[in-house]
Structures are given as structure tokens and as C-alpha cells.
Amino acid sequence: MKAVVVYESLWGNTAAVARAVAEGMGPEVRSLSTAEASGPAMADVDLIVAGATVLGFQLPSDRMRDSIASNPAGAPRPPDLSHPSMRSWLEALPPGHGAFAAFETGLRWSPGGSTSAIARGLEQAGYRAVMKGQRFVVKGKWGPLRDGELERARRWGAELAHAQV
Ligand SMILES: Cc1cc2nc3c(=O)[nH]c(=O)nc-3n(C[C@H](O)[C@H](O)[C@H](O)COP(=O)(O)O)c2cc1C
Numbered sequence: 001m002k003a004v005v006v007y008e009s010l011w012g013n014t015a016a017v018a019r020a021v022a023e024g025m026g027p028e029v030r031s032l033s034t035a036e037a038s039g040p041a042m043a044d045v046d047l048i049v050a051g052a053t054v055l056g057f058q059l060p061s062d063r064m065r066d067s068i069a070s071n072p073a074g075a076p077r078p079p080d081l082s083h084p085s086m087r088s089w090l091e092a093l094p095p096g097h098g099a100f101a102a103f104e105t106g107l108r109w110s111p112g113g114s115t116s117a118i119a120r121g122l123e124q125a126g127y128r129a130v131m132k133g134q135r136f137v138v139k140g141k142w143g144p145l146r147d148g149e150l151e152r153a154r155r156w157g158a159e160l161a162h163a164q165v
Pocket residue numbers: 008009010011012013014015052053054055056057058068105106107108110111138140141142143
């Protein structure tokens with residue numbers, strides 16, 4: 001089974017979760033930004049695990065990304081906008097017939113989220129869900145992740161590795 005973990009991450013929290021999920025899945029699984037997840041890296045993929053940050057209660061739009069590009073006051077560092085949004089990655093994803101799981105990183109209390117839009121995009125491309133979407137929680141608006149979240153991500157990765165795809 002070929003599996004990849006694909007992420008959009010502006011301040012690094014989702015990227016860290018993606019790495020932990022891939023580690024939990026096994027040594028052959030790579031975590032890739034939306035810029036890296038194309039062409040041969042995506043050929044014959046059986047399982048896509050896709051994750052993104054939550055901005056304004058939803059999967060970031062390109063317009064939201066433009067508006068935070070100016071590095072808002074309080075941000076510990078500028079957002080990493082070097083890779084495309086998960087939304088545009090999903091729009092460009094060629095049809096496939098594998099399985100998927102979705103995750104997001106965000107604040108504990110927030111309504112909304114990113115996983116439903118990620119799931120919709122993957123379903124439209126022909127993929128089917130193998131597991132319920134997961135939220136990994138950050139302590140503050142820009143992170144860091146709450147204690148224990150990376151371990152939880154590794155455990156979720158291990159569960160995914162054993163899922164029937
Ligand atoms: C401008 C802004 C808006 C945010 N909006 C939400 C939100 O609506 N819901 C939420 O749960 N988290 C929200 N967050 C927190 C981010 O989702 C959280 O820091 C996330 O882990 C960032 O992931 P990244 O570091 O991979 O980009 C927001 C953060 C910022 C900076």
C-alpha cells in the first residue's frame with residue numbers, strides 16, 4: 001500500500017502533525033507539503049492523509065492567505081505561503097480511487113473546521129473516507145501544539161496504517 005500525508009501549514013503546526021502521522025504510519029510514508037505532493041510522488045497512491053490549518057472557522061481560502069501575508073501583529077514569524085493552499089491542491093488533484101483521512105489543527109473551542117472541505121474535495125476526486133476526521137489542538141492562535149498532540153498524531157498514524165483501504 002502506498003500512503004502519503006499531504007499538508008498545508010502556515011506556521012508549522014500542521015506540518016509537525018503531518019510528520020508525526022507519517023512516522024506513526026511507518027518508515028516508508030512521507031509527509032509532503034501541497035507543493036511537493038504532485039507528479040510521481042502521487043502516482044498510484046492508495047491512501048491520502050490530508051491536513052490543514054483552520055483559519056476563520058474554515059479551510060483557508062486563497063483570499064484569506066493573501067490577507068494574512070502581511071504578517072499580522074503578534075505572529076511569531078511570517079506565514080509560510082511558499083506552498084499552495086489545500087483548496088487549490090484539491091482542485092488540481094487528478095481523479096483517483098484510493099482512500100483518505102483528513103485532519104486539521106486549530107484552537108480547542110473553535111466552531112467550524114477544515115476537515116469537511118478536505119473530505120469534500122477528496123470525495124469529488126473519487127477517494128473514500130477510511131476514518132473520521134481528526135482535530136489536533138494548539139494552545140494559542142499561532143501554536144504551539146498542546147502537549148501530547150504529537151503523540152496522539154503518531155498513534156492515529158499507526159491506526160491508519162492498519163485501516164482497511
Ligand atoms: C488569523 C488566524 C485565524 C485563525 N482562525 C482560527 C479558527 O477560526 N479556528 C481555529 O480553530 N483556529 C484558528 N486559528 C488558529 C490556527 O488554526 C492554528 O494556529 C493552526 O494550528 C495553525 O496551523 P499551521 O501552523 O499549520 O498554519 C487562527 C489563527 C490565525 C493566525
